[in-house]
Amino acid sequence: MERWGNRYAHGRNDGRGMEHSRADRVKSIAIILLLVAILGVGIAGGQAIAFRGKTEQLLISRAITECGAAVNQGSTLSRSGGSDTAGALGKIRASINAVDVISGIRQTLYGQPLAPKADFNDLYEIIDSYSAKLKNGTSTIDELTRLNEGLAALQDVLQKAK
Numbered sequence: 001m002e003r004w005g006n007r008y009a010h011g012r013n014d015g016r017g018m019e020h021s022r023a024d025r026v027k028s029i030a031i032i033l034l035l036v037a038i039l040g041v042g043i044a045g046g047q048a049i050a051f052r053g054k055t056e057q058l059l060i061s062r063a064i065t066e067c068g069a070a071v072n073q074g075s076t077l078s079r080s081g082g083s084d085t086a087g088a089l090g091k092i093r094a095s096i097n098a099v100d101v102i103s104g105i106r107q108t109l110y111g112q113p114l115a116p117k118a119d120f121n122d123l124y125e126i127i128d129s130y131s132a133k134l135k136n137g138t139s140t141i142d143e144l145t146r147l148n149e150g151l152a153a154l155q156d157v158l159q160k161a162k
Contacts, residue, residue: 056110057162063102063114064158070095071151077144085134089127092147096123099154115157123150 073092077085103114130143 059106063099066095066098067155074148074151093127114161
């Protein structure tokens with residue numbers, strides 16, 4: 001009977017039983033490490049998505065601020081072409097350029113600009129025409145009107161992007 005009694009006990013204390021125990025521990029550790037890695041990737045991915053959203057909002061806010069500065073400068077321009085008009089046009093151009101650059105950055109990062117490139121080109125042309133007429137001493141009323149309308153339109157586009 002002793003021969004049959006040890007029949008089922010065979011293998012419990014020998015090397016095979018220990019191998020199964022090690023294999024189970026290795027599996028458990030591998031599963032835990034895999035779960036930790038998945039959790040880490042999930043957290044990092046969530047933070048990346050949040051960062052992406054914050055970055056886009058920051059770009060839009062900065063563009064709105066720069067456009068607002070251009071609109072404010074545009075409202076200070078006089079219809080008669082005062083002595084400070086050339087300086088104000090330079091500040092308006094700089095603000096428009098800043099919005100243009102921010103729009104390009106957004107297009108690179110997110111695939112879509114804040115405003116069409118044509119809008120910026122139109123504003124640059126208006127400023128160039130305004131500046132040329134100032135130098136020639138001719139009337140700038142039409143350019144002033146077009147500039148203020150163009151800046152208002154750009155401001156509306158940026159507000160809609162918000």
